[in-house]
């Protein structure tokens with residue numbers, strides 16, 4: 118039916134109100150709610166080169182402008198360049214011994230040049246001299262604006278540093294000193310810095326950073342004239358660079374292909390994701406660049422029952438006519454789940470839900486804003502604690518246009534058992550509710566009756582919506598007192614696009 122390139126017809130509502138297929142959602146085990154790309158902090162875990170797989174610490178990576186020291190990419194097509202050997206004749210040095218049959222004036226030497234195996238661009242095309250070793254440092258092109266960029270960069274670094282210092286000073290003055298014991302200086306009226314100066318120590322306060330002044334750029338109305346030949350000489354497009362090639366060299370942005378120089382390969386990152394509410398990691402990859410595994414992987418598809426659209430009893434959807442859909446549920450966890458299908462919350466209930474989430478979030482922000490010293494500063498908190506527009510919970514922007522017949526009872530989804538697939542044993546037939554059409558290991562297919570709304574027109578999508586209530590056994594123990602796994606009744610909202618009116 119559906120291939121993996123198509124958009125999934127089944128979408129889950131994240132706790133922020135955005136619809137996503139289950140494959141794009143995460144599940145925070147500490148807040149017990151769904152999280153999408155908007156409700157997590159994205160953090161850079163490590164930098165590495167995708168070609169030589171060298172792991173580069175972040176401070177070093179910043180120093181190297183996030184580029185690998187030894188790998189180059191083709192300036193023409195962006196493929197990785199390879200070093201190619203060639204034997205060249207070079208003049209012989211005077212003190213070198215001459216073997217029999219060799220020319221006393223010249224000798225053969227192995228030299229290397231960079232070549233692209235995809236588009237055949239070579240470093241010889243732009244006149245870069247060959248190097249005697251493969252790992253040799255290829256000359257970097259000097260850019261005309263380099264000095265100016267460096268001075269602007271340094272200036273803004275200093276500005277940021279100054280702002281940071283001022284902020285820290287502000288918090289220091291604002292937050293009350295919470296000393297356990299009354300300080301001696303409180304009674305004597307001496308300040309700490311006065312005492313320090315009397316003892317002969319340095320003043321504790323660091324010297325305030327002040328950005329060095331730079332000359333600002335001045336806009337001018339005078340623009341260079343176009344060369345005379347621009348309208349008379351035909352353009353050879355083979356010699357003109359494409360926009361992509363120009364942007365590959367942002368500092369130079371060459372106009373002609375003879376100015377294309379090999380570029381150092383950009384570093385890749387490994388990213389970890391952190392829940393914005395509780396600041397626990399939901400995704401954390403293994404540190405080593407060669408590894409594709411995760412240390413923490415809380416993908417929603419490992420914790421939340423998955424719903425798949427199987428078929429419609431009557432493929433033709435007609436407004437106002439009753440139809441039946443078969444949905445397959447599967448349980449990804451190691452514990453049995455009890456599933457109840459409920460109606461979606463009404464508009465007022467949804468508004469209340471959003472208010473609750475907002476309130477929760479504001480509380481969280483207040484806690485973290487009581488001062489930078491009172492909360493442990495983790496890597497994640499430094500990124501963003503200000504609620505942005507994206508984070509604001511919102512009502513779901515899709516409405517259903519069908520009436521769903523809610524099932525009269527709940528059903529059990531068996532736990533996942535990977536070995537059960539190979540069992541020949543036939544499952545004992547139990548008394549099953551009528552709506553269950555098929556059951557095997559951790560999967561169940563059910564049929565749901567629905568009626569598309571009367572006012573739908575030809576071509577309109579038919580959307581079904583319901584809330585799944587499921588039992589979830591949390592095996593992580595947050596506090597030492599809760600040693601036993603806790604069972605929770607959780608809900609998630611699901612929207613299924615069953616087809617369109619014909």
Ligand SMILES: [Zn+2]
Nearest residue numbers: 131133153156
């Ligand atoms: Zn979200």
Ligand SMILES: [Zn+2]
Nearest residue numbers: 166169185188
């Ligand atoms: Zn590399």
Ligand SMILES: [Zn+2]
Nearest residue numbers: 191194233236
């Ligand atoms: Zn190339």
Ligand SMILES: [Zn+2]
Nearest residue numbers: 145148392395
């Ligand atoms: Zn969380």
